[in-house]
Amino acid sequence: MKTVYLDTSVILSPYHQGDPYQAESLSIIASEGLTRITSHIGLIELASAISRLRSRKEIQVPPEVESSLASLDFSKQVHSILLFMIKRGNIRIMVPDTVVNLQMGDMELSLGTMFVETFNMAPRTLLRTLDNLHLACLLTMLREGQSIHYMVTADEELLKARKKMTELTSVPVTSPRDLLNIEPL
Amino acid sequence: MKLEKEEVKKLDTLVRLGIFKNRSQAIRRMLREGIEKKIATLPQTDLSEIAPIVELMLQLTSRGVDVVTITSPKTAAEIVSEGRQRP
Numbered sequence: 207m208k209t210v211y212l213d214t215s216v217i218l219s220p221y222h223q224g225d226p227y228q229a230e231s232l233s234i235i236a237s238e239g240l241t242r243i244t245s246h247i248g249l250i251e252l253a254s255a256i257s258r259l260r261s262r263k264e265i266q267v268p269p270e271v272e273s274s275l276a277s278l279d280f281s282k283q284v285h286s287i288l289l290f291m292i293k294r295g296n297i298r299i300m301v302p303d304t305v306v307n308l309q310m311g312d313m314e315l316s317l318g319t320m321f322v323e324t325f326n327m328a329p330r331t332l333l334r335t336l337d338n339l340h341l342a343c344l345l346t347m348l349r350e351g352q353s354i355h356y357m358v359t360a361d362e363e364l365l366k367a368r369k370k371m372t373e374l375t376s377v378p379v380t381s382p383r384d385l386l387n388i389e390p391l
Numbered sequence: 392m393k394l395e396k397e398e399v400k401k402l403d404t405l406v407r408l409g410i411f412k413n414r415s416q417a418i419r420r421m422l423r424e425g426i427e428k429k430i431a432t433l434p435q436t437d438l439s440e441i442a443p444i445v446e447l448m449l450q451l452t453s454r455g456v457d458v459v460t461i462t463s464p465k466t467a468a469e470i471v472s473e474g475r476q477r478p
Contacts, residue, residue, distance in 0.1 A: 219467035221459045226466060254474045264463040267448075268456060274444045286441040287459060290448040336475045360468040363475075 208389060209241040209352070210234065211344055213359035214251040216382055217244065217291055221265075227360045230382035234358060235295035237391040242297045243354070245343035249299050251336065252291065257284045302346035320346040331370055337363070345375050358385050392418075 212234070219231035234240065244252075259265040260283060267275065267287070275283045292299070304319040317325075323342035324335070331338055344357060357379045359365060368379035380388065394402070402414050411417035448458045463470055 213471075215466075215468040215471045218461065218470060221457075222461040222463070222467050224464075224466070225461075227468075231467075251471060251474055255470050258473060259461060259463060259470065262463070264461060266460045266462060267458060268451065271444065271448055271451070271458060274447060278440060278444070282438075282441050285436075285438060286444045286448070289438070289441060289445045290459065293445060293449060294452055334475055360466070361472060361475075362468060363472070 207239060207241055208355040209243060210385065211347075211354050211357045211377070212242055212244045212248065212295075212297060213340065213357065213361055213364065214244070214248050214255060215360035216358050217248065217252055217295060217297065218255060219360055219382065220295075221291070225360070227382040230386050231360065233386060233391055234382055235297070239391050240389075242295055243300050243347075243352070244297055245340070245347070246299060246301045247336065247339045247343055249288075249292075252288055253284060256287050256291075260284055260287070300343075300347050300352060302343055302350055304346070304350065318346075319349070327374065330374070331367065333363075333367060337367075340364075341371055341375065344377060348375065348377070356380050356385055356389075358382055 216227070216231050216234065219225045219227045220235050222228055225231070235242065256265065257280075260280070265287065275286060278286065291297075302318065302320045305316055306319050306322055308315045308317050308322050308325065320339070320342045323345050324338045327338050327342055327345075328335075331341065333341070340357075344354060348354060354377050357371070357375075357377050358381070359379065360382060364371070364379060365381055371377075371379045399414075402417050405411050405417050406413055411420065451458050461467070461470075465473075
């Protein structure tokens with residue numbers, strides 16, 4: 207079974223009728239032929255995206271769910287929707303947790319390896335911090351022995367940088383559509 | 392539990408000053424206070440309340456109901472990109 211690292215955009219897309227990748231993302235999260243993972247960075251990004259959508263009233267739930275959510279504070283409403291998305295997609299949250307010392311001249315910092323990877327990677331990728339964090343998570347999970355066959359994203363910026371990202375990690379970066387072409391489910 | 396000589400000295404000072412009855416009481420109270428303080432600094436996320444709602448959402452999904460619908464004019468990637476500080 208192939209393992210795919212889902213970018214946050216692919217976790218949200220199945221619930222967005224107007225999204226260009228909605229059908230493909232839905233197939234990916236429903237497929238029994240794929241193991242789906244993301245990282246703690248994906249989890250906090252998802253919480254942040256759902257919070258913005260909920261505060262702008264751009265995320266709807268049926269009345270029976272809305273009335274149950276109404277008994278909770280805002281953060282628990284967000285966490286409920288988030289947990290539903292994670293459970294429905296059977297998405298495993300991976301947390302790379304090796305700690306190493308980063309030596310910089312006479313300064314030494316104890317950091318999680320993914321932060322050291324991000325620190326080292328930034329000058330090479332010229333990507334933004336969160337993009338580098340995702341990439342570093344991927345690299346750290348691979349080094350910790352996790353098998354990952356694809357990174358799937360709907361983010362055009364990441365898709366544009368796919369060559370550089372694959373050079374760094376050896377993991378092909380695909381859009382949801384490309385993944386379904388390469389690995390028919 | 393082993394304490395450094397200096398720590399024992401300080402404990403004895405607290406006992407001598409009458410703040411605590413004896414070393415044991417001093418250690419017990421300060422340990423209790425320390426635990427409370429440490430716990431107060433940790434972020435708490437109790438998700439037990441949300442479990443029945445998530446279960447309801449999953450049940451509705453299995454019956455073919457669209458439980459979550461995003462109505463934003465932005466694509467999923469654009470929504471996520473807002474948090475990625477993209478222009």
